[in-house]
Structure formats: C-alpha cells, structure tokens
Amino acid sequence: MYLNVKNLSHSFDYPLFNDVSFELSPGSSMAVTGISGSGKSTLLHICSTLLKPNGGEVFFDNKSLYRLSANELINIRRNDVGIIFQSHFLFKGFSAFENIELSSVLTGLPLEDRLLKRLGISHILKQKPGDISGGQQQRVSIARVLSKRPKIIFADEPTGNLDAETAAEVTELLFDYIRSNNAILFLVTHDLNLAKCCDEAYKLENLVLKML
Numbered sequence: 001m002y003l004n005v006k007n008l009s010h011s012f013d014y015p016l017f018n019d020v021s022f023e024l025s026p027g028s029s030m031a032v033t034g035i036s037g038s039g040k041s042t043l044l045h046i047c048s049t050l051l052k053p054n055g056g057e058v059f060f061d062n063k064s065l066y067r068l069s070a071n072e073l074i075n076i077r078r079n080d081v082g083i084i085f086q087s088h089f090l091f092k093g094f095s096a097f098e099n100i101e102l103s104s105v106l107t108g109l110p111l112e113d114r115l116l117k118r119l120g121i122s123h124i125l126k127q128k129p130g131d132i133s134g135g136q137q138q139r140v141s142i143a144r145v146l147s148k149r150p151k152i153i154f155a156d157e158p159t160g161n162l163d164a165e166t167a168a169e170v171t172e173l174l175f176d177y178i179r180s181n182n183a184i185l186f187l188v189t190h191d192l193n194l195a196k197c198c199d200e201a202y203k204l205e206n207l208v209l210k211m212l
C-alpha cells in the first residue's frame, strides 16, 4: 500500500502546517520530529484517518480518504492502519491479553506467541492495564497494533515510555515488521537517533517539514 499526502494544511488556535506533501512506498519509513506543540501528533492523526485537515488530501493507494464510503473507511481502519498512540488507549477492565486479543477478534488473524515474547510481556498478560507499568502498557498497545498486521503503522512516540534497552528492542521489532511485511512506518519521535533509523527524517518547523 502507498501513502500519498498532498498539500496538507491544518490549524487549531494557530496554524500548524501549510502545504505539506510527501509520498511513502511499501517497505519505507519516515520520521517526524519537532518541538512540543508543533503539530506532529495532529499530522499523524490526519494521515491515519482520524482527523480531517483544513486543506489537502491523504491518499491510500491513490484513493482519497475523503472520497471513500463509510464501509470502505471502516475496512481500511480495521485491516490496513495500525496506530500506536502517544497515550495508549488500553481498555481498563480488560487484561493485557484481552486487550491484544481484541485486534485478532476484529481481523481473524491468529495471535503470535513470538511477538509477545519479543516484547517481553508474556508474563503480564493476565494483568489489567492499571496494574502494569507505563512501559509495559506501551508494549501491550504495540502488540495489539502489530497483531493486526497493518499495511501502514503510525507510531506516536512509540519508545517515549521505555528504558533504553526496551526502546532498542521495540525499534528493532518495528523495523523488522515493516521489512518482512513490506509495510510503511510513519513515526513521530523526540529521539533523533530513532528518527535517523528511518529512510527519511524531518523536523516540523515554521509550518513545513524540513529534512533533518
């Protein structure tokens, strides 16, 4: 799947970006950095179908998101898009395992033990989100996203809550995933080293994306 972003502009109380365009092909990765409040999460929300911009369009495989039927949009969200949120929205009443299992229920794909082992969460699967650490919650939300096998992963500060060692493991996992599934990774991060692991790295500043 290709992601094509054309002439995006958006403002809330003040303008965040203007005329931003880029194209990502299967297997490629892109990082966006920038100071807090510069609009990185907003850009990620627009590209991942969650928010409509003031101007411009987002295309998945040459189809504008804004010309899809409600059903087409639901299918894209269910099957193609995986979003790792800056604050991971886990369901509090469900165990870690049930939270992850939800995406398998939606897509009908089996859950992989290997993924859970690699994320180091096999031993906390019975616990509820309130009883595990922030970093463990983050890894549960990553497991939930990857087990859907999305074609495009949108990751908002995926390593923000993690110690250096776990962050490195999660980074490797994300890049392995896009390599073996020919998927796209769109990453927002404050970590310049992580940004530079991507094929393209930008800073959102003065309304535009500048190459790092």
Ligand SMILES: Nc1ncnc2c1ncn2[C@@H]1O[C@H](COP(=O)(O)OP(=O)(O)OP(=O)(O)O)[C@@H](O)[C@H]1O
Binding pocket: 012, 013, 016, 034, 035, 036, 037, 038, 039, 040, 041, 042, 043, 086
């Ligand atoms: N739904 C909204 N309604 C109104 N203003 C919003 C909304 N979402 C974001 N904003 C504002 O837009 C600006 C950019 O927010 P955004 O979350 O995109 O920044 P960010 O670059 O991701 O910051 P951080 O690095 O702190 O996560 C902020 O001033 C924020 O308050």
Ligand SMILES: [Mg+2]
Binding pocket: 040, 041, 042, 086, 156
């Ligand atoms: Mg943000």
